[in-house]
Amino acid sequence: MLKTVVFDLDGVVYRGATGIPGVAAEISRLQGKLQVLFLTNNATKSRQDYVEYLKKFGITAEKNDIMTSSFGSAHYISEKYGRGKKVHVIGESGLRDELKEEAGAVFAEENAEIVVVGLDRHLTYGKIDAGVKNILAGAKFILANSDPTYPTEDGLSLGSGSIGAALSYACGKPPDVIIGKPSLYLIEKLLQMRGAKAGEAAFVGDRLDIDMRMANEVGMKSVLVLTGVATEGDVKHAPAADQPAIVIKSAAEAGRALGI
Amino acid sequence: MLKTVVFDLDGVVYRGATGIPGVAAEISRLQGKLQVLFLTNNATKSRQDYVEYLKKFGITAEKNDIMTSSFGSAHYISEKYGRGKKVHVIGESGLRDELKEEAGAVFAEENAEIVVVGLDRHLTYGKIDAGVKNILAGAKFILANSDPTYPTEDGLSLGSGSIGAALSYACGKPPDVIIGKPSLYLIEKLLQMRGAKAGEAAFVGDRLDIDMRMANEVGMKSVLVLTGVATEGDVKHAPAADQPAIVIKSAAEAGRALGI
Structure with a gap:
């Protein structure tokens, strides 16, 4: 049933x-x-962001009704590695919000224990490069989702998976886990x-x-x-x-x- | 002999x-x-840049004694597609200088006929994303070199090949040519x-x-x-x-x- x-x-x-x-x-x-x-x-919004977003379409939902790869990434880290880890984030505010709330993450570009990669429309060379250095030094590599692109009004745009591909190629290894x-x-x-x-x-x-x-x-x-x-x-x-x-x-x- | x-x-x-x-x-x-x-x-310097750079080490060389993947990319474009093409560059000033001089390239982020990718330490989301859109719309995809990383005083840093890997993954195809x-x-x-x-x-x-x-x-x-x-x-x-x-x-x- x-x-x-x-x-x-x-x-x-x-x-x-x-x-x-x-x-x-x-x-x-x-x-x-x-x-x-x-x-x-989607890893750019938190579950709370989606509660608000769905309201605009006339849909009522609570945080716990919604699963995102941002929350999923944070939950995975909390479960597998514990709270309070040093995390380098290549991603947007929704991902950071979930990592802070669900995993108590401490954000750090250098000497991070975990690198989390999601869609980041403010991506820079420095952010990816710091991720490469952390992963080569032994940090865990968590990819929020492997989507190559995502659809926008201007056509397909670079997705989380493609940012992950740059890191994988540079480090010579696939992500330790793909959440999405x-x-x-x-x-x-x-x-x-x-x-x-x-x-x-x-x-x-x-x-x-x-x-x-x-x-x-x-x-x-x-x-x-x-x-x-x-x-x-x-x-x-x-x-x-x-x-x-x-x-x-x-x-x-x-x-x-x-x-x- | x-x-x-x-x-x-x-x-x-x-x-x-x-x-x-x-x-x-x-x-x-x-x-x-x-x-x-x-x-x-190296695709970040032009041949002329290397004439100057080698002088610092006490080495005399002329432009024509030196081959770089920046000059090589420009020469390939000029030979294969002709001068004056609309080119979107993900790369640094040495690559742009060679593309202008050797291929008469006209730089354009939108509606480019050719996308050239080299090491770019000023990389942004917008530059890669424009590359993805151009390649998906049919532009040729030229990778200056496929090096995953390059050595620096702070350890290995993200190389040209890894930027190319992001574009390849997003577009679902390898580069049309790798120059280096x-x-x-x-x-x-x-x-x-x-x-x-x-x-x-x-x-x-x-x-x-x-x-x-x-x-x-x-x-x-x-x-x-x-x-x-x-x-x-x-x-x-x-x-x-x-x-x-x-x-x-x-x-x-x-x-x-x-x-x-």
Whole structure:
């Protein structure tokens, strides 16, 4: 029996600054019937930032309903290495906020124990170079997400994964961990924190090789919407691991497709 | 019969700002006997910059004696695509100077026909992002050199190749061409421009997988010095393609080892 629905955000609930018609109302309706959660690879905003952001689209959510790769990175550090570590951040304020709150991180460019890399639109040579020096000296290398690019109104822009690629190439090693989708860390943590079981949950996303792959692998019902990246044509050519259980035009149809 | 000796610079003639003892005198002596040339992967300086820089170590050289990946990139563009192209540069003043002089490049961040990537210690998110947009829109992608890092007094720093890795990952494609060593472009151009034959030339360098590999592949006598990156222990473990013909302690012994 379906008890939880997890929605991806960009391409599913909104596109950039524009809400996708009918989705806020559908989410509100579903919130009266089962547990509704949100999960995004975005590392630039904190969970609190998303509480505010979702309000603009008419969606009410609490911090604990939302999983981001910023919070996920901080939670991973706190769990695995403990609080109060010296952390060099290549990332934006949302990532720093979560690292401070969830992991008690002490920010340091030099002699850091951990380097965390996310999207950073104020990236400089010095920030990457400090990351290289820290990792070569033995610091752990945590990549918030491996997305090569992300969509903007001006086309695709450089993503977190590409900043990570520069560090990997310079240091001759891959990240110690990748937090974001299609890795299962974010979804497993979210389900666990909310007492939900994958077999009783659905994931609604817009990307085959990221969202559908993750949902299938973790054992959730995979629901593809056509308001984001993937098209019906893409579905035909996708490998079995990336095939959605259900394809719908928009998340506004999510409840009907799931029989809720 | 040996008619030309080509010296790598950093790790061979000097280390950072310090000349390696006896090398300037040996170069001066060799210049009276055969053709002495210089070749470096460095893309941040122009050939003219190196004329001035070598003077500080007591070495006299003319612009045409020197091959750099900055000049090489500009020459490649001029040969392959013609002069006056719109070029987006991720790189420093030496690269821009050569692109202007040798290729008549018109610098443009938007709608560039060619993206040239070298070491850029003033790198910003916007510069890489503009590169991504240009390459995704069809611009040619030229990497000055693929060095992951370069040595500084503070340890290894982020190199040209790592900036290229970010662009490659974001765009989902490798560079259209890599100009610097171990690619043969620089050495073949230098020998051709100076009317030299590989079979009558030696290359003196400090790296097995870059300098010795290039020299062996192009058919020059490969001479390894131990004043830079490689150690005697490294030589034992190097594959056949990277083995030097001769190992000497320092380039100050180059002439004696070559029988000049």
